[in-house]
Amino acid sequence: MAAYVNISELHPNISHPKVVGIVIGKTDVKSFPDRKNSSTDRFTCGFTIKDSPDFFINVSAWGNDTYINGLSNSFSIGDCVTIENPLVATKDLEKGDRFSPTTPSHYRLLVTEAHSLVSPCADTETVELLLPLIHLPPKDSSDFYSLVDIVANGQKLDGSVINVLAAVKLIGVTKQFTTSDGRKGQRLEVKLFDDSVSSFPLVCWDREAIQLMQTLIPKKTVLFIADAKISFDSFRSGMVATVTSRSIITVNPDMKEASLLFSYAKQLLESGALDQDETPEDMPVESITDVYTVRQLKQKVQESPEALFGITYSFISKLDLDSSVSKVIRTRCSRCRFLASEDMLSCTNQLCPGRDQAFSATTGFDLMVDVSDHTDTLHACILSSPVAEKTLGCTTEEFTSLTEDERTAMKMKFLLERCKIYVKVFSSTKLKTGVRGTILSCSLADPGEVKQHMSALLQQH
Structure with missing residues (x-):
């Protein structure tokens, strides 16, 4: 040089x-x-x-x-x-x-x-x-806020410029707009997470920042954002971070805290807990009214990063109730949803927010089911407790005492009958199909209701 x-x-x-x-x-x-x-x-x-x-x-x-x-x-x-x-x-x-x-x-x-x-x-x-x-981050690598710090400080941080360390959860769709004086602009929202906050918005207005974000792999990337602007967004009544002309974004920074966060994200990804987002964002089932075919559900979710809620009158085409009980019923840490065994004394997830507290686990159905109708199949939908218990009509204890024949009979009841399934569908980079579903409610459908909705759906095509 x-x-x-x-x-x-x-x-x-x-x-x-x-x-x-x-x-x-x-x-x-x-x-x-x-x-x-x-x-x-x-x-x-x-x-x-x-x-x-x-x-x-x-x-x-x-x-x-x-x-x-x-x-x-x-x-x-x-x-x-x-x-x-x-x-x-x-x-x-x-x-x-x-x-x-x-x-x-x-x-x-x-x-x-x-x-x-x-x-x-x-x-x-x-x-x-x-x-x-x-x-290498442009600022002292120990000088940053975690998302929980930002949330805890709340409006005290309104208007301040700070460094943030977080992992990328979801990259939204870039929205183009024209300002009142005719200038063109664009906006991209990225959702961040860390070991304490499951979703936090980061907004980019600059084309350069947006292009950088679009190259990142969600759930496998950690960011150190030097000089992000933090403000209180009254529309969401929560804090939001913005990338400005002063910000520098370091992708997968070479620092200890980032590699810990990276391992945490990897563990969450492997356990499926990231796809099963803790459910406060879920809509109450009674407020879901839109009916879709499986193909429509898959198409719609690819058009938007937001989760889609809908009803589908479909068959459960794959339901492995007769595989080993350990695959049907699983124990997870109640705090971080990490897979655990019942006899464990503490969570094995290094970054579990409750590691230093008494270990508590929940055991329940943890099934992956396929949902099909005449248009398509939605693979690997999550059907877990308590929805699974209601659907199957039995508790985990009752299920473990069933004979193999009784489990097969329970499975056949669903495979051959059309069900009314309330589902939350969202994009998932982890699956080949790019789409993941969670079943919010499932019951055998009323034939008259099916006929009415099917004719309405056929008229739309």
């Missing part, structure tokens, strides 16, 4: 510096009316580069539409770039720099088409040295 000037050594008196770094943050292209010529616009974009664990600097580029948009499209967060002959300027915290990420450098770099050149770094040795830096 001899030909390059280190970011830590930059100062305004250096002539023709050549700087290299990995892009750790980037903001959208913006335009302003040119003060000297009001009929044209000036364009700008900003990014942040890092060349060592402790040093990074903001870069702003100015120029015409073609140059700035071309420059912005030529690299992304995570790419290594070489900047030749930028102007080294002292930061002005009163003006533009207060909207940029906080950096340890006293300076910032200015890039223009006439004087400077930004290009992908072609030196593979340098690139290999820079790549690991993308996983």
